[in-house]
Amino acid sequence: MKKVKSLYKINSRFQISNFKFRASILKMLLFFIFMYFLTDFNCLHSQQNLQEIEVKAGDTLWGVATHYLKEPSRWPEILNFNDISADPNNVLPGMKLKIPIVLIKEQLRSSTVTSIIREVKVRRQVEINWAEAKQNMKLYNKDCVRTLENSYAGIKSPLGNSMTIGPSSLVIIQPEEKTDETRLLSGEIRATNIPIRTPTAFVMPRITPKTPISDYKTKVKEDQSTIVAVYKGAVDVTAKNKTVTVPEGYSTEVKINLPPIEPRQLPPSMELLDEKQRINKEGKLDMEKPKIGKLNKPNIENINEINIGGELSKSKSASEWLDITHYHIQIAKDKDFNDIVFDSVRPIYEKFDIKKTEVTDGRYFWRVSYLDASGAEGIISSYKEILVDKTPPTLTIEEPIDNGRYVDKNVRVSGTTEPDGRVNINGNYVTVDRYGKFSAEVSLIKGENIIKVSSNDKLGNTTTISLKVIQTPVGIRQQVKKSFFLTPVGIVISIITISALLVISLVTVTG
Incomplete structure (x- = not known):
């Protein structure tokens, strides 16, 4: 009997301890669930897109709410983002208030100029003249932005999305209630999650849980047709009551008074052309690479050289994305390409020669992308570094004298150049010492002789000097005036x- 009672007590204690253990586990689980939702709420709260406004003299919190908010009665929500009194009649002169974008009237929402490269102009809705765009300038409904040749403008929309306006473009900012719609009248825009309306099409990003970000470029050509190229996510392109979904890595074209064409594959990146093997339509492995350009590491042999263009080879098994007609090359002083010094689109058959550009000596970064026949631009390559040195080496000839007369059948040619230079005299290389001095004998023929001296540095720059030397027969003195x-x-x-x-x-x- 005693054994039964002891077993009962042990079992009761075990059940009580087991219950306490389960209760503690449940409490911990509820705590973690609470913290998860609290953290999620805080993240949502902190990630809200806010617009900063400056309170004018005499304005109160209620006055600000009446002017800016779609529903002035929601003024208490402003308190969550600003350290101010809850009295709506308080005067707040000069204070900068942060207000959630979703609360502000559409016509008062502002986009922000985030970057400017070269010449960018802005025209307000109520103004006639264009003014210079400035960093952090606010843009409002129906304000116009114009970029000049080789110029770019970065814009952040009211909802926090970004776009880059390309060269020679004209854009109208039109923030809507649920979107950041922008009108592109000419030129091009590279946008993220921003609807774009052109003269011939409407481009709407497809935002889903799996693809929350859509990155694409919209271009209006001279004939008003629209080109849309998608680099990430997907977009819907609508024209003439037809909508075409363009997935990542594809493009479509909308000609005037016509619906969008079916999506086609974008030109590949240079890395893909240069490094990957291609598979032909029969499924066989094609080891031949298309000769459209190679990425060369900037070592001492090819500094000053960007091996792009000049060749276009299509094998029998080439796929459709090898329909490449142009290349777009950019050269900048920084890796982020905020300071672009050269920006050009050129035919694929045209060999690129940096020495024929206006790029001055220095260290730069370059990148390139390919365009197909429609004008759709493929994925741009990663940046590569290049050292530009166009300065020719120094070269001084000490002897012989130009237009000099010599009796001997040989003449000594000597001079000075850069220590690392290679000197060529009439097609023959001569030794250059560590001080840059050189000397060699050159045979002469009777009468006039042309001596050509060239010095090449390691970067391919050349300096050439030509001399005329006259050899006279033995016994005939030089004529002296x-x-x-x-x-x-x-x-x-x-x-x-x-x-x-x-x-x-x-x-x-x-x-």
């Missing part, structure tokens, strides 16, 4: 001059 004073007239004048000086000297002495 007679002095004027050796002619008969000169001798007479010399005698008279000397006599006059003697007479003057005698008179001076006797006097």
Whole structure:
């Protein structure tokens, strides 16, 4: 009996401890769930897109709410983002308030200029003249932005999305209630999650839980047709009551008064062309690479060289995305390409030569992308570094003398150049010492001889000097021009001059 009671007590204690253990586990689980939702709420709260406004003299919190908010009665929500009193009648002169974008009237929402490259102009809705765009400038409904040649403008929309306006573009900012719609009248825009309306199409990003970000470029050509290229996510392109979904890595074109064409694959990146093998339509492995350009590491052999263009090879098994007609090359002083010094679109058959550009000496970064026949631009390559040095080496010729006459059948050619230069005299390389000096014998023929001396540095720059040397036969002296004073007239004048000086000297002495 005692054993039964003891077992009962042990079992009861075990059940109680087990219950307490389960209760503690449940409490911990509820705590973690609470913290999860609290953290999620805080994240949502902190990630809200806010617009900063400056309170004018005499304005109160209620006055600000009446002017800016779609529903002024929601003014207490402003308190969550600002350290101010809850009294709506408080005067807040000069204070900058942060207000959630979703509360602000559409016409008062502002986009922000985040970056400017070269010349960018802005025209307000109520103004006629264009003004220079400035960093952090606010843009409102129906304000216009215009970029000039080789110029770019970065814009952040009211909802926090970004876009880059390309060269020679005209854009109207039109923030809507649920979207950041922008009108592109000419040029191009690279946008993230921003609807774009062109003269011939409407581009709407497809935002889903799996693809929360859509990155794409919209371009309006001179004939008003629209090109849409998608680099991430997907977009819907609508025209003439037809909508086409363009997935990542594809493009579509909308010609005037026509619906969008079916999506086609974008030109590949340079890395893909240069490194990956291609598979032909029969499924066989094609080892031949398309000769459209290679990425070369900027070592001492190819500094000053960007091996792009000049070749376009299509094998029999080439796929459709090899329909490449142009390449777009950019050269900048920084890795982020905020300071672009060269920006050009060129035919694929045109070999790129950086020495023929206006890029000055220095260290730069470059990248390139390909365009197909429609004008759709593929994925841009990663940046590569290049050292530009267009300065030719110094070269001085000490002997022979240009247009000099020499009796010997050989003449010594000597001079000075840069220590690391390579000197070529009439097609033959000569030794250059550590001080940059060189010397060599050159054979002459009777009459005129042309001696061509060239110095090349390691970067491919060249300096050339040409000399003319005349070889005369043995026994014939060089013709020397007679002095004027050796002619008969000169001798007479010399005698008279000397006599006059003697007479003057005698008179001076006797006097």
